[in-house]
Ligand SMILES: Nc1ncnc2c1ncn2[C@@H]1O[C@H](COP(=O)(O)OP(=O)(O)OP(=O)(O)O)[C@@H](O)[C@H]1O
């Protein structure tokens with residue numbers, strides 16, 4: 001079957017991807033602190049709502065709902081308005097918090113406590129599935145999956161990730177998950193360790209912070225992989241403005 005592509009909502013990115021993210025797949029956006037991971041993921045959901053009437057579920061594993069809503073106001077996005085219209089659900093699933101009874105749409109019998117080591121992939125998927133049903137979502141974001149993934153090591157980590165990806169795929173939605181890059185040294189983006197998430201997800205986009213002598217930090221984006229797509233493989237500079245992230249077509253030459 002011919003792959004269908006879903007526009008990313010990011011200026012300049014669809015051209016590099018050959019149309020957008022492959023529909024129904026799980027795409028990883030990985031990058032350093034403040035590189036724009038949350039923003040890029042949210043832009044995908046907002047664009048879906050505004051241009052295609054594709055509803056979305058945003059699962060925040062670290063930032064509170066309150067902070068997220070406030071931050072996104074800086075870009076002119078009124079998340080609560082979309083929530084009121086049932087076009088978007090912002091799910092605060094921070095491991096440090098408990099999903100309260102009134103926020104848990106599955107009711108008290110399924111009320112889950114997401115705390116530290118008890119954070120379970122199964123519980124998370126149950127919550128996501130119910131919000132997808134309620135909003136009739138076509139798009140899901142999980143931001144970030146780092147702490148979830150790091151509770152496991154070795155083979156267990158891969159198995160947990162495969163379980164998560166299988167569950168997301170079974171929902172028939174296009175998913176963006178984000179992860180943190182632990183450290184980047186020097187100017188070469190290749191000097192970093194590759195996480196299992198990068199092997200397991202269908203597509204990977206890396207947001208690099210390049211430290212250039214005399215120029216400071218220049219941000220660039222790389223499509224590391226995108227199964228089923230003939231995509232660009234160069235580094236491209238990007239900028240965060242009051243309208244969100246935009247990618248430039250020119251190559252980043254360092
Ligand atoms: N109005 C704005 N105009 C330009 N840049 C902005 C604006 N608001 C925020 N930013 C930039 O956006 C970045 C935050 O983006 P975002 O929260 O998506 O990053 P992140 O990769 O998710 O960060 P973290 O690792 O902390 O989760 C900040 O580093 C800031 O520089």
Ligand SMILES: [Mg+2]
Pocket residue numbers: 037038039143
């Ligand atoms: Mg973030």
